[in-house]
Amino acid sequence: MQEFRYTSGMQSQFIKTNNINLHVVTDGPENGTPVILLHGFPEFNYGWRKQLPALVEAGYRVIVPDQRGYNLSDKPKGISSYDVNILAQDVIGLFDHFGLEKTFLVGHDWGAVVAWTVALNHPGRLKKLVILNVPHPDVMTDFVLHNSEQRKKSWYVFFFQIPLFVEWILGRNNFHNMARMLVGSGRKSTFTPGDLIEYKKAWSQPGAMTGMLNWYRSVFRRGLRYTFGKRSPARRVTVPTLMLWGKRDVALSEEMVQPSIDLCDDGKAVLFEKSTHWVQHDEAVAVNQHLIEFLR
Numbered sequence: 001m002q003e004f005r006y007t008s009g010m011q012s013q014f015i016k017t018n019n020i021n022l023h024v025v026t027d028g029p030e031n032g033t034p035v036i037l038l039h040g041f042p043e044f045n046y047g048w049r050k051q052l053p054a055l056v057e058a059g060y061r062v063i064v065p066d067q068r069g070y071n072l073s074d075k076p077k078g079i080s081s082y083d084v085n086i087l088a089q090d091v092i093g094l095f096d097h098f099g100l101e102k103t104f105l106v107g108h109d110w111g112a113v114v115a116w117t118v119a120l121n122h123p124g125r126l127k128k129l130v131i132l133n134v135p136h137p138d139v140m141t142d143f144v145l146h147n148s149e150q151r152k153k154s155w156y157v158f159f160f161q162i163p164l165f166v167e168w169i170l171g172r173n174n175f176h177n178m179a180r181m182l183v184g185s186g187r188k189s190t191f192t193p194g195d196l197i198e199y200k201k202a203w204s205q206p207g208a209m210t211g212m213l214n215w216y217r218s219v220f221r222r223g224l225r226y227t228f229g230k231r232s233p234a235r236r237v238t239v240p241t242l243m244l245w246g247k248r249d250v251a252l253s254e255e256m257v258q259p260s261i262d263l264c265d266d267g268k269a270v271l272f273e274k275s276t277h278w279v280q281h282d283e284a285v286a287v288n289q290h291l292i293e294f295l296r
Contacts, residue, residue, distance in 0.1 A: 017093025040109020069211025
């Protein structure tokens with residue numbers, strides 16, 4: 001088990017949820033207001049390293065899982081095990097484990113996709129929703145289908161569909177290409193050599209690379225069903241929602257922000273001019289301020 005620590009009070013445990021075990025770290029006062037943070041690809045709980053100390057200092061009880069397929073959590077076989085509704089159910093299982101009838105949920109990247117899905121499928125379980133650099137799922141689907149510029153930006157999603165070959169390409173030479181992809185999508189200062197050491201430890205866990213990629217493979221199959229099946233109207237989000245967005249995201253167009261907010265009954269967006277997709281790393285102080293103000 002990895003021994004890095006963000007704060008001295010952090011605890012690590014494995015929690016049974018939705019027929020799998022998730023590795024979860026917790027921090028902050030036992031009686032603090034709970035908030036759950038969901039990481040994306042290709043991170044793990046370490047992706048919230050710059051948020052944990054600020055949230056703990058503000059009095060929150062912070063709960064941060066490695067999502068299924070990642071780092072020390074279970075990595076069930078089969079693409080169907082990574083359907084977004086199943087991933088959302090993993091999170092509901094965490095709510096139940098910690099006795100949270102309603103709570104705050106924060107997600108970045110794929111964690112934001114899961115967070116949106118929890119808000120759509122289980123709105124009664126959320127107090128507020130915070131989304132970092134990912135549009136509403138129905139907006140994303142619409143843009144991929146009808147916006148050629150977004151399709152170009154999403155090229156890697158199609159590349160990730162190739163089984164085994166992608167794992168080999170990304171994993172060879174001690175994850176050289178994976179690290180290059182991660183570093184290349186951020187600022188020069190976004191990821192340090194020390195950060196990459198921690199990420200490579202997580203990526204090298206048995207089955208992790210395939211588990212992580214299966215999130216993309218599952219959503220691609222779901223997208224095909226949407227394209228050739230019966231389409232439903234875009235779903236509305238009834239939970240108060242804050243979107244934080246770095247405008248220099250190389251993979252996701254900021255044009256998707258306003259249509260996403262338009263689908264929220266009570267939505268607000270804050271855009272960061274000079275931040276990349278990794279807004280919580282690039283603008284940690286400002287992100288933490290917006291986060292804490294909104295949760296209060």
